[in-house]
Amino acid sequence: MNLVKIRIIISLLVFTLFLFLFWGGEKLSVFLSSTLLPFQFVPALIRILTKPAALFVFGFVLIIIVSLIFGRVYCSFLCPLGSLQDIIIALSGKIGWRRKHSFQKPHNWLRYCVLGLTIVTAAMGSMSFLNLLDPYSLAGRMITQFVQPLFVWIYNTAVSLMKNFNIYLFSKETAYLPTYVWLVTLGFFILILIMSVRYGRLYCNTLCPVGTLLGLISRVSLLKFGIDQIRCYECVRCEGVCKAGCIDPQTAIIDQSRCVNCFNCLAACPQSVISYSPSLNKTGQSDWSAARRGFLIGSVAAAGSALFMFNSNIRNLLGTAHASQSPPITPPGSVSLAHLTQSCSACHLCVSACPTKVITPSFLEYGIGGLLQPLMNYSKSFCDYECTVCGRVCPTGAILPLSLEEKKFTQIGTVDLLKEKCVVYVDKNNCGACGEVCPTHTISFIDKGNVLYPETDIQYCIGCGACEKACPTTPKSIVVRPNLVHKKAARYIAKTFPVQQKKAPQKDFPF
Amino acid sequence: MTSTQKTDRREFLKKGLSLGLVAGGAVILGRTDFLQAKETAATIPDLVAVKNGEPDAMFKKAMSLMGGMGQFVKKGQTVVVKPNIGFPRKPEVGATTNPLLIKTIIESCYQAGAKKVYVFDNVVMPTSGNSQNCYKISGIEDAAKAAGGIIIPVDDFSYKQVIIPGAKTLKTAEIHRLILDSNVFINVPVLKHHSSTHLSIAMKNMMGIVKNRMEYHLSGLDQCIADFCLYKKPSLNIVDAYRVLMSHGPAGPRDGTAPNVELKKTLLMSRDIVAVDAAATRIFGKNPEDIEYIKIAHQQKTGNMNLKELKIVTYSM
Incomplete structure (x- = not known):
């Protein structure tokens, strides 16, 4: 040979x-x-x-x-x-x-x-x-x-065809790719x-x-x-x-x-x-x-x-992100905005691997110095509480691997509840979409006149964006603000409840 | 064995006791077919409540008191069983429907001659990775498959918009096609605490077949929950109150904390979704009048929340 x-x-x-x-x-x-x-x-x-x-x-x-x-x-x-x-x-x-x-x-x-x-x-x-x-x-x-x-499209087509044979599989999702980012890559592809x-x-x-x-x-x-x-x-x-x-x-x-x-x-x-x-x-x-x-x-x-x-x-001279008005939220494990922007090669492996597709390539969000580097896009999705994939696939160390336990307390940002927009405060109707999905007990509800009003305690918040994604209002009434340097969230300690069993007499039904 | 009933003693004596005895006897003899053949609609109680048993035994008991699965599922029909699988939680947390109950229901449907039994829920966090996790972690995927149930994944392509007649707020909804295409729809919620509606039971569980759930949140959760039940009433509601999550609902506590669960070991069954919610509210220890959506649904005449007006059969194992 x-x-x-x-x-x-x-x-x-x-x-x-x-x-x-x-x-x-x-x-x-x-x-x-x-x-x-x-x-x-x-x-x-x-x-x-x-x-x-x-x-x-x-x-x-x-x-x-x-x-x-x-x-x-x-x-x-x-x-x-x-x-x-x-x-x-x-x-x-x-x-x-x-x-x-x-x-x-x-x-x-x-x-x-x-x-x-x-x-x-x-x-x-x-x-x-x-x-x-x-x-x-x-x-x-x-x-x-x-x-x-292309692969996802082929796979999903196969999944929908399989339905006819009573085989039901979960379809896959493609990453969200902003048009400018896509055009940059297309430009390079045509050049090559x-x-x-x-x-x-x-x-x-x-x-x-x-x-x-x-x-x-x-x-x-x-x-x-x-x-x-x-x-x-x-x-x-x-x-x-x-x-x-x-x-x-x-x-x-x-x-x-x-x-x-x-x-x-x-x-x-x-x-x-x-x-x-x-x-x-x-x-x-x-x-x-x-x-x-x-x-x-x-x-x-x-x-x-x-x-x-x-x-x-x-x-930091060319890392213009710091000057930006609303800096993006960086994936858990990326330590800080500076760490990510200075060690990410924008290969988009995290974008591909992210199971909830919350990681999106940026265009100018990090400034010219951080073109195409990944950010957390909570308008499209949220960061899964039980997931550490991005840190484990990142080759450059821009997103460092976290254990699941570490990830659950890594505060990449904190929520800001905007009561002047929230439907519960404005319309006095129950909503609670944010509290249902919050994985950290940051959001709790106060009952006033049989209406449940959300309140937040941001020391537990890790900035996963589940609430922001779930919030039904436009614009959102609960939003995540970035931590430029990631912090550690507090551990929520609930009252422990022993499992109770009511030993009731035989005919005891409350109706 | 004892069967008790509060509404009409004579009515009970005529029908209820004979039904109970026949049903019980049939179960003991394992001859449910005989029971189904004898049953007529007039003898079916409005609500059946069974307690102090395991989920499968309580279901079998309640179903026999209800007149057998043959009342609801005919030979060759397709059935959708809709548990609550909204969160990636283990069965011990009480945030999802008991998997053993789901398994027993599916088996019962097949015994009644069902052609296909589908299991479906739209999970609260709608991403592919997460719904897979919910199905798996809740134990429902394995339980359903063991009984020959067909698990349907969540996807965005299978919904159809419908108009809800008489609705006050939720005038249209996008419903999963499977529900529209199947003959029988069995709603199998778990009774649990809920942070934004106080309780999640049968009516709240119906949100899991709707795609535009955010519209509910945006325009008033209670009214929308009640409105949707004007469109689609399940063939049967079976409330799992075996392991009841008393606080931190609907998701249950997150890592490291034990769930506040009470073993109530109760199962409720009714065709009336409002009645079953009212009864479950009592089981939980609350007053149905305080649950806004139950009140609205009662006013909209979807069902009857006044338990005193209903023919209720209870049984303690």
């Missing part, structure tokens, strides 16, 4: 697992998140910076070591966006949209500037540049926003579609910060591709199969920094003049002066950012 076949099998397998990660249900999602995502570059890196875990450190170090030895195998084997592009490229070849790849000049200024900007903005507290471009998160958003609704159909892996060599960074590493990797100029008779078949467009047949140079290790050229060469072997000297490498300049920019940016990295004042 040749390397190309191995690559195709592994990458398709990983890609399939990604689909299950986003759609496999609670158990499978949690399992795949903990096994698959330590080996994704950006989640692993953020996780190491926020809350290091052994497997994530191992995964990150492994990616670096593998890149130092083999080059950018990550891009062709593990990256879900890379696999998606390969699938598009293969399909577009099949239906005849595209014939052959050809050599492209590197866009060094662009790619090193993008990398530099990404690092600088992330270091200064705005994840949005990184989040928009990170291949894992981008793939995650595409799966959440395009693949997941055009780029990959026309220019192969151009995204990976211009806009992708991970690709550019791994490209820098693979410049000095142990194993390199090379062309034996003496035996080569310039059939240019290798150029035609090179998705990265990094083989220049005229100079017989393969640009190692842009090569995504698809191994197509090895298989295509009829004379086996292309070698993939250890080479410690730098000959045979592209020697673009622009690349050097770019490398310099990137290095300076990275070094500068490192200085700012742990300075929280500067990190």
Whole structure:
């Protein structure tokens, strides 16, 4: 079996697992998140910076070591966006949209500037540049926003068909996706579609910060591709199969920094003049002066950012959420608004996995610095008291895992009962929708003239939004106000009641 | 065995005692078919109350006093059994209908010749994850399946809007199609405390077949509960008062606290939804006059809350 076949099998397998990660249900999602995502570059890196875990450190170090030895195998084997592009490229070849790849000049200024900007903005507290471009998160958003609704639709159609055979199953719900968020992802999908159909892996060599960074590493990797100029008779078949467009047949140079290790050229060469072997000297490498300049920019940016990295004042500079009038409520486990906005890569795995679909991607609610990061949308749903899924699937540590006991006392916000709007106070009619669903005894009722008036005691409130969702008035009479830093709710202690049994005489009926 | 009755002694002597004896005898002999064949509508009591037994035994007893399931379910009919499964609570909390009772009712329906028996409730927190939890945790899913009942999940596609004649506030309602399409509807509420209507019994349980429940809350819960019963009266109401949640209703206490439950070990059965609610209110220890929706329903002539005017058969096991 040749390397190309191995690559195709592994990458398709990983890609399939990604689909299950986003759609496999609670158990499978949690399992795949903990096994698959330590080996994704950006989640692993953020996780190491926020809350290091052994497997994530191992995964990150492994990616670096593998890149130092083999080059950018990550891009062709593990990256879900890379696999998606390969699938598009293969399909577009099949239906005849595209014939052959050809050599492209590197866009060094662009790619090193993008990398530099990404690092600088992330270091200064705005994840949005990184989040928009990170291949894992981008793939995650595409799966959440395009693949997941399709799967849910197919599943629900099957469920409604099954009814005819007296098999009743619970239908599934799609996540609520605001139009702007959907359009951003659609825009990126169209961009990637055009780029990959026309220019192969151009995204990976211009806009992708991970690709550019791994490209820098693979410049000095142990194993390199090379062309034996003496035996080569310039059939240019290798150029035609090179998705990265990094083989220049005229100079017989393969640009190692842009090569995504698809191994197509090895298989295509009829004379086996292309070698993939250890080479410690730098000959045979592209020697673009622009690349050097770019490398310099990137290095300076990275070094500068490192200085700012742990300075929280500067990190907050671009995290404009604090200035916002009504900041969003963040999922339980996200510690604080600052913690979430500075460690979330907006992959939307929590959006997909949330069983009540209360987690919604934001657009500008967190400000420009927190584009697309998740928030609790109580106009659509509420946070299930007995659920901790979001923290368990989050790979970056933006939403930290909570035990169920911890979650039940994590106060992400508190309710505000607006008596001037509440129907019980206004119309003097019983309602009580809020109290029925409150899981924490925050809401109690006072009987005045046979009408039950709601009252709140917010020390017990965890801000789950069940009451806000249930409230029948428009606008809502009970709303959750965020805790910018999550707090701990008090434990409600009710009078304990022993189970009583009335030992009544035989004929004792009260009528 | 003893059967007592308060309304009309002569009437009782003629019909009630003979019914009770026949019913009891039939149960002992296991010949319910014989009982059903003999029964006529005129002899059916307005309300049957049984106490001090297990849920299944009390149901069987009450049903025999009522004239047998054959009175309500005919051969080949489809039946909907509507318990209260509104909250993800274990049976011990008393927030949901007793699963053993549901199982026994389904079995009884099949014995009477029912073609299909469906079990359905719209849960209070309407999300897919939660309703699954409610069905499971309440023990009703397993109990219903064991008896051959078909559990129907909540979804938004199966509702139909109907006009409620004579309604004061709730003039239209979206009802689950299953209720409209089935021959028999058996309402099986649990008696429990309720934070916003004082008590939740049979009439309140009817909210679980309606989609636009928020309209109730918005425009006056008590009036809407009474209004809806103008449209749809169940074929039979069976109130589970075995384990009665006395406070923290309708959901019961949350984590870490023991539910305030009283073992009343009582079961009520009636075709009159207002009468059964009034009787259950008495069992709970309250006065039906104080429960607004019972009063309204009585005034709207949905049923009779004056228990003294009714033919009641009681039995203590």
